[in-house]
Amino acid sequence: MKSATTKATRLGLAALAMTAVSTAAMAAEGGMPQLDFGNPLMLAQVVWLLIIFGVFYYVLSSIVLPKAAAVLDERRSRIEGDLEAARAAKAEADAALVAHQAATAKARAESQAAIATAGAAAQADAAARTAALNAKLNEQIAAAEARINTARDAAMGALREVATDTTNALVQRLTGLRNEAAVSSAVERALAAQGKA
Amino acid sequence: MAAEGKTIDALSQFELTHAFGPIGAAVNFTQSNAHMLAACVVIVALMAWGMAPRAVVPGRFQALAETFYEFVENLVAGQVGHEGKRYFPFVFALFMFVLFGNVIGLLPFAFTYTSHIAVTFGLAFLVFLVTTVVALALHGKKFFGYFFPEGAPLWLAPIIVPVEVVSYLSRPISLSVRLFANMVAGHVLLKVFATFVVLLGGLGFIGPVIAVLPLSVNVLLVGFELLVAFLQAYVFAILTSIYLHDAVHLH
Numbered sequence: 430m431k432s433a434t435t436k437a438t439r440l441g442l443a444a445l446a447m448t449a450v451s452t453a454a455m456a457a458e459g460g461m462p463q464l465d466f467g468n469p470l471m472l473a474q475v476v477w478l479l480i481i482f483g484v485f486y487y488v489l490s491s492i493v494l495p496k497a498a499a500v501l502d503e504r505r506s507r508i509e510g511d512l513e514a515a516r517a518a519k520a521e522a523d524a525a526l527v528a529h530q531a532a533t534a535k536a537r538a539e540s541q542a543a544i545a546t547a548g549a550a551a552q553a554d555a556a557a558r559t560a561a562l563n564a565k566l567n568e569q570i571a572a573a574e575a576r577i578n579t580a581r582d583a584a585m586g587a588l589r590e591v592a593t594d595t596t597n598a599l600v601q602r603l604t605g606l607r608n609e610a611a612v613s614s615a616v617e618r619a620l621a622a623q624g625k626a
Numbered sequence: 627m628a629a630e631g632k633t634i635d636a637l638s639q640f641e642l643t644h645a646f647g648p649i650g651a652a653v654n655f656t657q658s659n660a661h662m663l664a665a666c667v668v669i670v671a672l673m674a675w676g677m678a679p680r681a682v683v684p685g686r687f688q689a690l691a692e693t694f695y696e697f698v699e700n701l702v703a704g705q706v707g708h709e710g711k712r713y714f715p716f717v718f719a720l721f722m723f724v725l726f727g728n729v730i731g732l733l734p735f736a737f738t739y740t741s742h743i744a745v746t747f748g749l750a751f752l753v754f755l756v757t758t759v760v761a762l763a764l765h766g767k768k769f770f771g772y773f774f775p776e777g778a779p780l781w782l783a784p785i786i787v788p789v790e791v792v793s794y795l796s797r798p799i800s801l802s803v804r805l806f807a808n809m810v811a812g813h814v815l816l817k818v819f820a821t822f823v824v825l826l827g828g829l830g831f832i833g834p835v836i837a838v839l840p841l842s843v844n845v846l847l848v849g850f851e852l853l854v855a856f857l858q859a860y861v862f863a864i865l866t867s868i869y870l871h872d873a874v875h876l877h
Contacts, residue, residue: 462641463743463810470642473654475748478662478739482723482749485666489722490715493673497695500680500688507682 592616634825636817640741640810658739665726665739694722698863705867706874713870716756720749721863728809728855732848740858741809743802750802753866761873772876801865808858812851819844 465471596612644651645660676691684692698718702710724740731738739745761769773790774783822840827833 461637461810463741463806466744468642470644470654470656471744474642474656474658474739474742475744477655477659478745478748479752481659481662481666482719482752485670485723486716486719488666488670489673489719493670493677494695494715494718497673497677497691500677501692501695503680504682 589616589620592620634818634821636814636821639737639813639817642742657737658742658745661730661737661739662723662727665723665730668730669722669726694718698722701860701863702867702870705864706871709874710867710870713756713760713867717863717866717870720753720866721859724749724805724862725856725859728859729852731809731813732851732855738809738813740805741813743806746802746806747798749862750798750805753801753869754798757866757869757873760870761876764874765876769876772872775877797865797869801862805858805862808854812847812854816844816847816851819847 462468593609593613593616596616597607597609600612601607642656642658645655645657649655650660672687673691673694676687679685679688681688695718698721699714701721702714702717706713727738727740727745730736731740761772773787773794775786775790778786819840823837823844826837826840829836
């Protein structure tokens with residue numbers, strides 16, 4: 430029991446001693462190795478850092494990153510191109526729709542115009558035919574009226590002759606006289622009085 | 627390794643050693659640089675082979691590569707604007723270099739080069755140089771107007787100008803210390819809890835049972851460190867973009 434304790438104590442003392450030694454060594458070195466600027470490896474580390482980082486930067490900036498940028502640009506332009514194509518297709522479809530609508534509207538307008546023209550033509554034709562017929566009828570009416578007038582005039586002329594002759598004959602039978610001039614003026618007056626002269 | 631001598635040694639993981647045997651030793655090529663090289667090879671392989679199919683509909687690796695590409699592209703475009711396209715490769719290289727440095731550093735036995743202030747300051751100083759050169763190239767002498775905002779009363783110049791100059795000069799410091807401190811803190815915590823697991827695990831019967839606690843903490847920490855790894859890379863890239871925005875637009 431006693432020997433074990435002694436052993437433990439000895440171990441502890443040894444540990445303490447080691448700690449003291451290592452702490453002393455650290456103090457001699459100046460604590461943190463990072464602050465031991467007397468170490469030649471420190472300067473060497475920085476020089477190699479600059480060399481390595483310089484080469485690293487050169488490799489990245491002139492070889493690696495441009496390639497990566499090319500890949501990303503390619504994707505960006507491809508997506509952009511696809512979007513552009515889709516946009517163009519949509520514009521084309523819209524244009525086609527508009528053209529179709531315009532064509533439909535035009536066809537409708539044309540057919541309506543044709544209908545209107547045909548209707549107008551038919552109307553004009555009918556009007557012309559009516560006018561022609563009217564003119565023909567008017568002509569016939571006028572001709573008939575002229576004939577009637579001629580016939581009436583002739584009849585009127587004959588009436589005066591018949592009246593004069595009849596009056597002469599009556600006057601001669603009744604009176605035995607013959608005065609043709611007086612009879613004729615009397616017939617004239619009578620006709621005028623009846624409004625048939 | 628950390629538990630050697632029963633002491634918590636969370637800092638030896640940051641020590642620089644030679645890599646690649648005698649050849650590496652001859653040119654002082656450290657394991658830190660070897661990890662940088664590995665990260666760069668992984669990034670270039672991902673970006674080159676990932677994009678190699680040039681597919682319109684990307685596969686897994688191409689989708690991953692494109693996600694990184696477009697993430698940084700949007701970041702730069704959002705911060706710097708349309709003129710930012712020229713600086714995209716620079717920001718992309720920085721973001722990927724820091725991100726993969728952080729993530730690869732989380733693998734067992736790996737070294738985290740972003741946990742070295744010399745490395746983060748080297749990168750931050752590079753950003754500082756690039757932004758200053760861009761600003762001078764684009765604006766010439768007008769660039770110095772940046773240190774005195776237009777419309778401010780002239781008598782304030784003795785106060786404003788030194789403040790602006792100091793804040794401008796402290797950019798690389800804040801940029802580098804932020805990343806460095808985050809990574810160091812995370813890895814020290816991981817190491818400390820990992821050491822607890824080993825130390826407690828050696829405590830007789832009860833040891834392994836108690837050791838489960840720090841182990842579960844470490845599991846959570848690894849997840850948290852993954853978040854920090856991404857977040858710090860993002861912060862580094864977005865701050866670089868903001869500095870570039872200032873350089874391009876000067877206000």
